[in-house]
Amino acid sequence: MATFASRSPSWWTFIQRRKTRNVIIAGLFVLPAIVNFLIFRYIPILWAARASTWQYSLLGGYRDWIGGDHYLRALEDPILLKSLQVTFTYVIVKLPLEVALALALAIFTNQARRGMGTMRTIVFTPVVMSMVVVSVVWALILNADSGLLNALLRTLGLPKQVFLSNPNLSLPSVITATIWKDVGFSTILIVAGLKGIPGIFYEAAVMDGANRWHLFRHVTLPLLRRTLFFVVVTQTIFSFQVFIPVYSMTQGGPLDSTKVLVFYIYQLGFRFQDMGYAAAVSMILLLILLLISVTQMRFLRSNVEY
Amino acid sequence: MSVASPSRAAQIARSQRQAQLGQIIGWFFTLLAYALIAAVFLTPVLWMIGSSLRPSREVFQYIFPLSWRTFVPLEFTLQNFADIFGISEQGRALGFQFGRALLNTAFVSSAVVGSSLVFNTLAAYFFARLEFPYKNLLLIFVLGTFFVPQEATIVPLYIVVRQLGFADTYWALILPWYASPFVIFVLSQFFQEIPKELDEAAIIDGASLLSVLRHVIVPNARVGLLTVSLLEFQFIWNLFFWPLIATGRKELQVIQVAVATQITQREIAWGRIFAGSVVASLPVILLFLALQRYFVEGVALSGLKG
Numbered sequence: 001m002a003t004f005a006s007r008s009p010s011w012w013t014f015i016q017r018r019k020t021r022n023v024i025i026a027g028l029f030v031l032p033a034i035v036n037f038l039i040f041r042y043i044p045i046l047w048a049a050r051a052s053t054w055q056y057s058l059l060g061g062y063r064d065w066i067g068g069d070h071y072l073r074a075l076e077d078p079i080l081l082k083s084l085q086v087t088f089t090y091v092i093v094k095l096p097l098e099v100a101l102a103l104a105l106a107i108f109t110n111q112a113r114r115g116m117g118t119m120r121t122i123v124f125t126p127v128v129m130s131m132v133v134v135s136v137v138w139a140l141i142l143n144a145d146s147g148l149l150n151a152l153l154r155t156l157g158l159p160k161q162v163f164l165s166n167p168n169l170s171l172p173s174v175i176t177a178t179i180w181k182d183v184g185f186s187t188i189l190i191v192a193g194l195k196g197i198p199g200i201f202y203e204a205a206v207m208d209g210a211n212r213w214h215l216f217r218h219v220t221l222p223l224l225r226r227t228l229f230f231v232v233v234t235q236t237i238f239s240f241q242v243f244i245p246v247y248s249m250t251q252g253g254p255l256d257s258t259k260v261l262v263f264y265i266y267q268l269g270f271r272f273q274d275m276g277y278a279a280a281v282s283m284i285l286l287l288i289l290l291l292i293s294v295t296q297m298r299f300l301r302s303n304v305e306y
Numbered sequence: 307m308s309v310a311s312p313s314r315a316a317q318i319a320r321s322q323r324q325a326q327l328g329q330i331i332g333w334f335f336t337l338l339a340y341a342l343i344a345a346v347f348l349t350p351v352l353w354m355i356g357s358s359l360r361p362s363r364e365v366f367q368y369i370f371p372l373s374w375r376t377f378v379p380l381e382f383t384l385q386n387f388a389d390i391f392g393i394s395e396q397g398r399a400l401g402f403q404f405g406r407a408l409l410n411t412a413f414v415s416s417a418v419v420g421s422s423l424v425f426n427t428l429a430a431y432f433f434a435r436l437e438f439p440y441k442n443l444l445l446i447f448v449l450g451t452f453f454v455p456q457e458a459t460i461v462p463l464y465i466v467v468r469q470l471g472f473a474d475t476y477w478a479l480i481l482p483w484y485a486s487p488f489v490i491f492v493l494s495q496f497f498q499e500i501p502k503e504l505d506e507a508a509i510i511d512g513a514s515l516l517s518v519l520r521h522v523i524v525p526n527a528r529v530g531l532l533t534v535s536l537l538e539f540q541f542i543w544n545l546f547f548w549p550l551i552a553t554g555r556k557e558l559q560v561i562q563v564a565v566a567t568q569i570t571q572r573e574i575a576w577g578r579i580f581a582g583s584v585v586a587s588l589p590v591i592l593l594f595l596a597l598q599r600y601f602v603e604g605v606a607l608s609g610l611k612g
């Protein structure tokens with residue numbers, strides 16, 4: 001009994017020490033990633049929050065602390081309002097078009113017919129091209145004088161258009177180019193979702209006398225719900241951050257008709273040397289995105305069961 | 307019987323004819339859709355490649371009316387490529403260094419893929435298998451970065467990187483990307499699919515965590531590792547906004563920035579823009595074509611579809 005009592009603590013500390021050792025080793029596995037996210041993803045937000053309360057530029061450094069003045073200025077900034085309008089229009093028009101198109105392409109290329117694999121590869125090609133290349137090539141396609149699209153319009157006997165210099169056509173042009181690039185990604189995700197639907201559901205529905213529309217409406221769509229929500233959530237976040245096509249196709253113009261938020265932030269910080277205000281607008285964009293993601297996530301969670 | 311009923315044989319023949327007709331119509335529409343999709347998604351790519359191999363004046367000369375000449379060079383030349391690589395006299399005079407930009411991009415992309423394979427695999431193994439106090443909080447910390455929009459925080463990220471003193475160096479292009487919440491999430495999904503008994507057996511045999519990871523987990527998750535590497539490679543290869551801001555020196559210029567600066571210049575040389583676009587996108591397109599089989603399998607397995 002005495003021996004047990006004297007041995008028991010050391011045995012216990014041995015286990016304890018081993019446990020601590022294991023926890024430390026486990027921690028080392030995840031440490032590099034945690035450090036990365038802390039420095040490169042979370043701290044920038046704190047930094048932006050700080051910079052947004054200062055008069056700050058890259059060349060001039062910090063000048064005066066001005067508290068919430070940048071945010072007050074944002075409330076009355078007509079360009080910011082316009083920019084918000086453009087960004088929301090972009091997302092609200094692009095998203096449904098892209099998802100509907102991706103759904104159609106996915107269902108079409110998921111048929112057990114020859115050549116459908118090739119078709120999926122073709123639709124996926126723009127996805128692996130860079131946004132820069134896509135926008136640069138589309139800028140030339142949409143060129144007023146020698147662009148491919150105007151050549152097509154003229155060949156069909158239609159009048160030519162100045163796509164990128166017409167404020168009514170500039171945003172639709174940007175949307176077209178980005179849908180062309182992004183739709184393949186959504187398509188591949190939806191195809192993966194379609195492949196996950198057991199064939200027995202379709203067989204059962206056909207036995208019950210369902211036609212093609214019934215199959216789509218009552219089997220495919222409900223069972224694709226999770227996939228579609230995933231596509232919508234990720235594409236919303238990506239779309240709100242559109243920058244490159246605007247940078248290389250229109251530079252925000254004409255008449256600010258394509259000045260999306262991220263492009264405005266870039267202009268403020270790097271062209272107008274107003275980094276403090278740029279940081280404030282970044283914080284506003286961050287807040288909008290956070291609100292949207294949280295809403296979508298809630299919606300997603302409440303709709304998962306079927 | 308006022309109306310003569312057709313004989314049974316004629317009835318069968320008629321329904322067969324109808325079925326055949328339906329099949330032909332079905333094939334017709336499939337082919338039509340096939341042609342339309344191929345035209346929409348391939349025409350810009352073919353136009354880009356064809357135009358990169360001809361003198362700029364030929365691009366303008368044959369753009370209208372649309373015919374095969376619009377796409378196929380009549381006077382085949384590699385002049386555009388010689389220009390952008392700075393091999394020709396004109397290219398040297400204009401200061402084009404696409405070769406350097408390609409090397410920079412290849413170096414940065416490989417460095418990121420290499421380091422991210424190491425650190426993300428470690429972190430994914432941690433989340434899939436190891437025990438740690440408050441592990442769920444850490445997971446929320448990692449997945450929370452999903453809500454930090456990249457383009458929106460790029461300006462603040464630049465402020466942080468500048469404070470750390472590695473703005474305008476290769477480190478600026480590599481360090482922020484060595485860990486990725488997306489890759490950690492996908493890899494840990496893959497790791498969870500591997501039967502736990504495999505690593506438990508190895509641990510009973512006295513293997514360390516690292517050697518379990520190396521000899522049990524990694525060999526069983528090859529498709530997943532390949533898929534995320536491919537996605538990561540094209541993500542870094544195609545980055546534009548971050549390199550544009552983080553580096554100013556021409557020696558550090560990456561290929562996407564090189565392509566984009568061509569179109570913002572006053573005088574736009576179409577042939578060189580097309581050549582630059584081909585050079586910037588072909589490596590990734592070829593990589594995806596070569597590894598496509600694994601990639602599609604990987605997306606299907608990864609639960610990426612949501």
